[in-house]
Amino acid sequence: MNAPTPAQHLQRPVPPAMLAALRAAFGERCNTALSVREQHGRGESVYDAAPPEAVVFCESNEDVMTVVRLAAAHGVPVIPYGTGTSLEGHLLAVQGGVSIDLSRMNRVLRLNAEDLTVTVQAGVTREQLNREIRDSGLFFPIDPGANASLGGMAATRASGTNAVRYGTMRENVLGLTVITASGELMHTGTRAKKSSAGYDLTRLFVGSEGTLGVMTEITLKLYPLPEAVSAAICHFPSIDAAVQTTIQTIQMGVPIARCELLDANAIRAVNLHSKLGLREAPMLLMEFHGSEAGVQEQAETVQALAAEHGGEAFQWAKTPEERTRLWTARHQAYFAALQLRPGCRCQSSDTCVPISRLAESINESVAEAEASGIPYWIVGHVGDGNFHLSYLMDPNDAAEAAKVEELNVRMVRRALRLEGTCTGEHGVGLHKMGYLLEEAGAPAVAAMRAIKQALDPQNIMNPGKVFALQPV
Amino acid sequence: MNAPTPAQHLQRPVPPAMLAALRAAFGERCNTALSVREQHGRGESVYDAAPPEAVVFCESNEDVMTVVRLAAAHGVPVIPYGTGTSLEGHLLAVQGGVSIDLSRMNRVLRLNAEDLTVTVQAGVTREQLNREIRDSGLFFPIDPGANASLGGMAATRASGTNAVRYGTMRENVLGLTVITASGELMHTGTRAKKSSAGYDLTRLFVGSEGTLGVMTEITLKLYPLPEAVSAAICHFPSIDAAVQTTIQTIQMGVPIARCELLDANAIRAVNLHSKLGLREAPMLLMEFHGSEAGVQEQAETVQALAAEHGGEAFQWAKTPEERTRLWTARHQAYFAALQLRPGCRCQSSDTCVPISRLAESINESVAEAEASGIPYWIVGHVGDGNFHLSYLMDPNDAAEAAKVEELNVRMVRRALRLEGTCTGEHGVGLHKMGYLLEEAGAPAVAAMRAIKQALDPQNIMNPGKVFALQPV
Incomplete structure (x- = not known):
């Protein structure tokens, strides 16, 4: 399936002089092999690849600044790349240009356990982060399923299974290092938990999908590992019964940590893929975090609500291993389903x-x-x-x-x-540009456009995504 | 004390034609009496008033649009006004112009208790909101002390006593109605709890101190009233001991709802003002929210930490009346201290x-x-x-x-x-413009300036605040 190709997707070729400069600066880290370019010009969306003309594997802020400055000098697009798990076409080089691969910027720069903060390079993945900080007694909860990079998660304002309790990337990014469209290094935010100092650039960049600058470093909130964790599954007679139970759980203010619905089809997929042997009926997969007493109290409340809607007795995953098996299966649902x-x-x-x-x-x-x-x-x-x-x-x-x-x-x-949004967590990318306009309305999209033009006057940062630069 | 008057504070007089148009449109709701203008051109800061030329008491979005369109046509500044409790000079008409008084836009427009959201006009105060929604079993926690308007609280990204548990205005505003610098009506956000749809305009406007547009309606998150609430005071041998107890409480992840320090001087002030009879020694005033068991568990944990630092036995405020008396005294500390x-x-x-x-x-x-x-x-x-x-x-x-x-x-x-911020919750206003530049750095302030110029090209929205429009 080809990506949409409106008039704004005029190709902007990489001039030979720029390619030569990239090769001189990066040697083999500037890669123009078709396979590498194709891999960087797609994602997990339905779209066929729209490959960039070159991929540069950056290892430092200075590397990114070099690429962006060359791109700015030549008016060529750049597209940041983390792990390639985008679902909405964010990575397609619809106007050509250079992919900035950040996967080698994968160092946890600074853990401040005493402040519950950590600063990472954009290519660090969420699983890597949690491995590296395990001994601190802290964890980073945001979990979109895929083992995405934290840069990509910030770019799409990702959330996932723990967001119901811990918030999304919106609530959990404290500050950023950004390479601007002119190739300057900019810091946003501080390590303080809150601030009223000036415009909230951090949250403007979180969710900007690479269209305003390249995020290279991210300071995140961490949380103490809960004293007690328990996970349970509960089958329901219908999807509606599971949903009604969820609604009441939230309305009562139960601080549930995870509350995931799987329909019978999703269960069939994960059963086939992960040999779980779950009954193929609508199910909630839940997790409770807190003190021993607190977790028990929460679970009893939700079990009572579930029972009112015909939910069965909770089946508990008592050990960390059982919990990991369930959540891994949940996270593999996407690939499991492809096999159906x-x-x-x-x-x-x-x-x-x-x-x-x-x-x-x-x-x-x-x-x-x-x-x-x-x-x-x-x-x-x-x-x-x-x-x-x-x-x-x-x-x-x-x-x-x-x-x-x-x-x-x-x-x-x-x-x-129903007063909701066209995307809770995947982002707009290419696919939902029209929906964003319907949702936000023309004045809000005009404001976004004005901000884009102010911060990226040449339109070189991941162009052609989120909204049309000219009103349609 | 006069406000700083750099070259950028050139006066921009209201032309007679604009004043005539305001009078024609608003009649007596356009007020030019000196006392009214002076009251609108100050706040609770140390600065003397810099009065606007006129004050327009707006009652609807259309009223605000009318004022802003006239201001845009004549290149005249407008300054939104809520309750006048700004501490950093936000309200001073340093370039002249018209104050837009929003205090009559004071209706709770729509309570959606089943979604834990409410939409209010900008002039609704936080105390009014909590009074009006009392029967719903929900409350709005953000509490900066002053009975500020929710528009003003959004404008300064306010927080206060409950932020340690419930977050600040940054985390609790879901969406806005904004009158833009061209006098257009714009909506940001939705009532969904999260979204990845486009730039986060909501959080760009929250904390923008009236410099990007006039916020007229605000959709907020609400929370179920906790099953149990208990408040306690604890005296310490030193400020340091109280602070060390606080640090450990946070590091352990205790979900404390309020954790306020008062030094001996502050206690002396509130004793004099509110006849509390508290011992004049460093003190934490704390509140715990949760289930009965959860509240007890939290309090026991913090009491144990306090004891390690020489903190005394907690004295409990058991009834809602006792709690209200304590918190009212805390909130009156500012006025109490003035009497010292x-x-x-x-x-x-x-x-x-x-x-x-x-x-x-x-x-x-x-x-x-x-x-x-x-x-x-x-x-x-x-x-x-x-x-x-x-x-x-x-x-x-x-x-x-x-x-x-x-x-x-x-x-x-x-x-x-120490990697913190020059203002946790009061905002930049006039007073902290230099500090913002030190904190954020030139590239970030340049980005803020570019956004301001993109959204308010005539610089009519509360000009002369937050940062200098020309690099200094």
């Missing part, structure tokens, strides 16, 4: 609504998915009002692709009607 | 540092304050690493004013050296 339909691509849509509207948001979408006859599966960070409906589509069947897109439109418009 | 030195003005400085640096930040500042001989008092939202040192200065004594400013500079530079 050989040769398929997965078109995953991601909406988020106010918690009281979640049942309507999910139930109507499920009914449409069922009626479509196209294989689908559902998982959701339902405690946040966020869920993902993913279609397993034949990439060579244009009619099916069109049908899936139509179902997506209906699902997104439903979320907007 | 008749005719004085209070110069309050506000820094925030990473929690492990708090002792150094406070202890050195206390030593300097003691040595100065100028009356001072200290309160602090110490759980956040945030504290306020306030000098009671003679406004007619230039030497004393200079000495206080020198002490402020030292305190702020100390906070910056």
